[in-house]
Structures are given as C-alpha cells and as structure tokens.
Amino acid sequence: MAKYDVIVVGASAGGLSALEKILSGLEKDFSIPIIIVQHLSPDSGDSILSLLKKYSVIELSEPCDKEVILNNHVYLAPADYHIMVEKDKTFSLILGPKENYCRPAIDVLFETAAEVFFDKTLGILLTGANTDGTKGCIAIKKFSGTVIVQDPEEATMAVMPLGAINANAADFVLSLKEIVEKLNFYIKES
Amino acid sequence: MESDRELVENEDIEVELVLDALLKKSDYDYRNYSRSHIKRRLSHRLTVSGYNRYSDMIPDIIYNPQFLNKLLSDLSINVTEMFRDPSFFLELKDKIFPYIKTYPFVKIWHAGCSSGQEVYSMAILLSEDNLYEKSQIYATDFNREILDVAKRAIYPIDTIKKYTNNYQQGGGQNSFADYYIADYDSAAIIPSLKKNVLFSFHNLVTDGIFGEMHVIVCRNVLIYFDKELQNSVLKLFYESLVPGGFLCLGSKESIRFSEVEKLFEVVSSSEKIFRKRVC
Numbered sequence: 001m002a003k004y005d006v007i008v009v010g011a012s013a014g015g016l017s018a019l020e021k022i023l024s025g026l027e028k029d030f031s032i033p034i035i036i037v038q039h040l041s042p043d044s045g046d047s048i049l050s051l052l053k054k055y056s057v058i059e060l061s062e063p064c065d066k067e068v069i070l071n072n073h074v075y076l077a078p079a080d081y082h083i084m085v086e087k088d089k090t091f092s093l094i095l096g097p098k099e100n101y102c103r104p105a106i107d108v109l110f111e112t113a114a115e116v117f118f119d120k121t122l123g124i125l126l127t128g129a130n131t132d133g134t135k136g137c138i139a140i141k142k143f144s145g146t147v148i149v150q151d152p153e154e155a156t157m158a159v160m161p162l163g164a165i166n167a168n169a170a171d172f173v174l175s176l177k178e179i180v181e182k183l184n185f186y187i188k189e190s
Numbered sequence: 191m192e193s194d195r196e197l198v199e200n201e202d203i204e205v206e207l208v209l210d211a212l213l214k215k216s217d218y219d220y221r222n223y224s225r226s227h228i229k230r231r232l233s234h235r236l237t238v239s240g241y242n243r244y245s246d247m248i249p250d251i252i253y254n255p256q257f258l259n260k261l262l263s264d265l266s267i268n269v270t271e272m273f274r275d276p277s278f279f280l281e282l283k284d285k286i287f288p289y290i291k292t293y294p295f296v297k298i299w300h301a302g303c304s305s306g307q308e309v310y311s312m313a314i315l316l317s318e319d320n321l322y323e324k325s326q327i328y329a330t331d332f333n334r335e336i337l338d339v340a341k342r343a344i345y346p347i348d349t350i351k352k353y354t355n356n357y358q359q360g361g362g363q364n365s366f367a368d369y370y371i372a373d374y375d376s377a378a379i380i381p382s383l384k385k386n387v388l389f390s391f392h393n394l395v396t397d398g399i400f401g402e403m404h405v406i407v408c409r410n411v412l413i414y415f416d417k418e419l420q421n422s423v424l425k426l427f428y429e430s431l432v433p434g435g436f437l438c439l440g441s442k443e444s445i446r447f448s449e450v451e452k453l454f455e456v457v458s459s460s461e462k463i464f465r466k467r468v469c
Contacts, residue, residue, distance in 0.1 A: 064444040
C-alpha cells in the first residue's frame with residue numbers, strides 16, 4: 001500500500017526550474033500520479049509542456065477533459081483551464097472564473113483532489129509571488145492529507161510557500177533536494 | 191464528529207438537493223454537469239451569502255428570485271472570444287473548407303454558441319473563401335440572455351485588440367477592421383456577416399436532433415458535463431451529422447472516453463476535428 005494515491009504540486013514564479021529539479025530526480029518506477037499546476041499566461045500554448053517533458057523521467061502530458069488519472073504519470077494543467085479532480089478519479093478541465101487572478105489556479109486542484117483522495121493526498125507548494133495554494137493546503141490538511149512546502153529561504157519567490165506556512169498548513173518545510181529524497185523514499189517504502 | 195468521507199458524502203447529498211430545487215424552480219438541469227465544477231460555483235455563492243451549508247440555499251432558490259438569478263449566473267460560464275485558439279481556425283480552413291467547396295450548400299451548427307464570437311469568426315472565414323453565400327449557420331444556446339447578446343453582436347472595444355491578433359493568427363486574409371464598426375466603447379459586427387446566421391434556443395440536455403448538418407462546432411461546452419451527459423450529447427451530434435460530416439470540439443476535449451469513438455475518424459488530433467464515418 002502506497003502512503004499516497006496522488007501528489008498535487010503548485011508553483012508560480014520561478015516554478016519551472018524547481019519543477020525541473022523535482023521531475024529529473026524521481027525514480028523511473030515512481031508509481032504515484034503527479035498533477036501539476038504551474039501558473040502561466042493564457043496564450044503560452046504548450047511551450048512549458050515540451051520543456052518539462054525533456055526533464056521528466058516519467059511520462060508527462062497535458063490531460064484531456066474526462067481523462068482517467070493513471071499511476072506512473074505526470075499531468076500538467078494546460079494554459080487557461082482550471083484542472084479539477086472528479087469523484088471517479090478523472091479530470092475535469094473547466095473555463096470557470098479565475099481564482100486568485102489565475103487560471104489554472106492551485107487552490108482549485110488542491111481542494112478538489114483533497115475531497116477525492118482524503119488522507120492519501122500529498123500536496124507540494126513551491127516558489128511563487130502570490131498566495132494561490134494557501135487555501136488548497138488548508139483543504140488538504142482538513143481532509144487529513146499531507147503538505148510539503150518549499151523552504152522559503154531557497155525559493156525564488158517566498159510569498160507562496162510563506163502563505164501556507166503562515167496559515168499553519170505545512171507539515172514539512174523542505175529544500176528541493178529534500179523533497180526529491182522524500183518522494184523517492186515514499187515509493188521505496190511502499 | 192463526522193469523518194472526512196462522511197462530510198463529503200453529506201455535502202454531496204446537499205448539492206443534489208440544491209440541484210433538484212434549481213431544476214424544479216428554473217427548468218435548468220445541472221444534475222449531470224461536472225460535479226466538482228458545480229460544487230465550486232455553489233460554494234462561491236455560499237461564501238458570498240454567508241451561509242454555512244449548501245442546503246441553506248434551498249429556501250432562497252424557491253422564494254427569492256434575485257438569489258435564483260445570481261445562482262444561475264454563477265453557473266453560467268461564457269468564456270469566448272473571436273478566433274479563440276487560432277490554430278483551430280487554420281485547421282478548419284485547411285481540413286474542412288476543401289470539402290465545403292464541393293457542396294452545393296452547407297449547413298453548420300454552432301452548439302452552445304454563447305455570445306456569438308465563434309459564430310462570426312466562422313462567418314468571416316467562410317466569406318473570405320467565398321463560401322458564405324451558400325452557407326446556413328444555425329447558432330444555438332440554452333441561455334436566452336446570451337443569445338440576445340449574440341444576435342446584437344456588439345462587443346466591448348477593449349477586446350478588439352486581442353480579436354485582431356487572433357484573426358491574423360487564425361488565417362484571416364484581410365484587415366479585421368473591415369468586419370466591425372467602432373463606436374466609443376464598443377464594436378458592432380457588420381450586418382452582412384449576420385445574414386446567413388439563425389440564432390435559436392436549443393438545450394443540449396433535453397432537446398433533440400438538429401438534422402442533416404455538414405459541420406457541427408461545439409467547443410468548450412462539453413467540458414462542463416459529466417461523462418454520461420457528454421456521451422448522450424455526442425450521440426446527438428452523431429445523429430445530427432450527414433455521413434462524412436465534421437465535428438469540431440475544444441482543444442482539451444476528446445471522444446476517446448465515449449461510445450461514439452469508433453463512429454468517427456480523426457481529422458485533426460491536435461485541434462480535435464472528427465469526421466462521421468460513411469459506413
């Protein structure tokens with residue numbers, strides 16, 4: 001039994017290099033599905049997708065609406081859509097109103113995932129210059145999941161990790177290197 | 191203290207009751223929409239109204255018309271722009287127009303046309319390729335207010351810059367300024383583009399076949415539906431198309447998870463254009 005059934009990741013300013021470090025450091029047989037919201041401009045197309053594909057040791061794609069969440073796969077929220085988790089463990093991609101001035105918004109992913117995966121949810125909040133993700137981390141905690149926040153000292157932008165820390169919604173505050181070690185440890189453990 | 195699962199299950203019961211009340215009171219049926227999305231919109235209204243529970247909204251839905259209207263507008267998403275996803279329009283010209291050229295007349299259905307921008311984008315491209323005169327466009331939506339906006343075809347002037355950009359990237363051959371008349375703060379689409387467009391009310395959830403279409407455009411409408419409703423609407427589209435007719439969906443939509451997958455061939459996998467198989 002894996003400790004977690006899903007890993008949700010949120011990042012904004014400075015997130016790309018942080019995501020590169022994490023995705024390139026994972027074990028090949030990393031079985032837990034990873035879903036990422038990286039803030040991007042609405043018309044950035046799939047430029048970030050091709051960039052992250054280069055670094056990820058695990059298969060990485062932008063999901064379609066209603067796609068089933070699979071293990072051993074990394075999903076990236078497409079530009080200008082909110083990404084949501086449905087009860088039957090499929091994705092919904094919605095053009096709902098922006099939240100925290102963002103679409104995709106981290107809160108939307110974290111909150112919907114927490115209500116489906118409960119204590120099997122691991123949230124990771126990385127660098128960013130706004131507080132999107134704070135409410136999402138609170139929701140993950142409310143439903144007995146776990147939250148890791150990037151060390152604000154290390155983060156390119158400290159505002160986002162500090163948001164979750166100040167809301168008492170962080171179980172661990174770790175450097176990127178420690179995050180990768182912890183993730184690989186979870187896999188070995190299961 | 192209820193457990194996490196119980197809490198979510200109880201909220202689900204409440205959301206279902208709210209949607210039942212909404213249906214009985216307004217005829218709008220949101221029961222088969224993406225549940226996460228609906229719950230999020232309801233939750234927004236909950237916070238704004240200062241209620242604790244979803245079910246607290248039920249008396250307001252029944253007795254307070256103002257609240258009902260607010261809730262219905264929360265649930266109505268109308269994100270659209272002229273030539274949204276320009277790459278789709280390039281593909282439309284490249285993969286579908288060559289067939290349209292060979293038909294004596296063309297029937298095109300924009301299902302869930304919202305405020306009409308996509309309809310007029312289609313009209314512009316058809317007219318630039320001399321196909322507009324033989325085309326009849328049917329534009330439908332289940333929201334009467336938004337249909338009126340679509341018919342009026344007057345859009346805020348500050349959207350025009352974006353629309354012009356999209357038009358240029360989406361295969362436009364002229365100047366986008368040829369297609370609207372600018373006023374102080376608005377831009378009105380020229381009347382000649384409206385000539386062959388018929389706007390009408392149609393509800394994808396409850397209404398029937400729209401017959402003998404050559405092209406159906408329904409982009410970013412199905413994403414709000416759950417799997418079951420998507421499936422029934424895709425069947426409706428299949429039934430409404432002539433053999434060899436085209437179905438155009440939004441860039442993140444798919445027929446992979448539906449029963450009609452085998453009944454269509456893929457024309458463009460990146461732009462989600464499909465063609466009804468002839469046999």
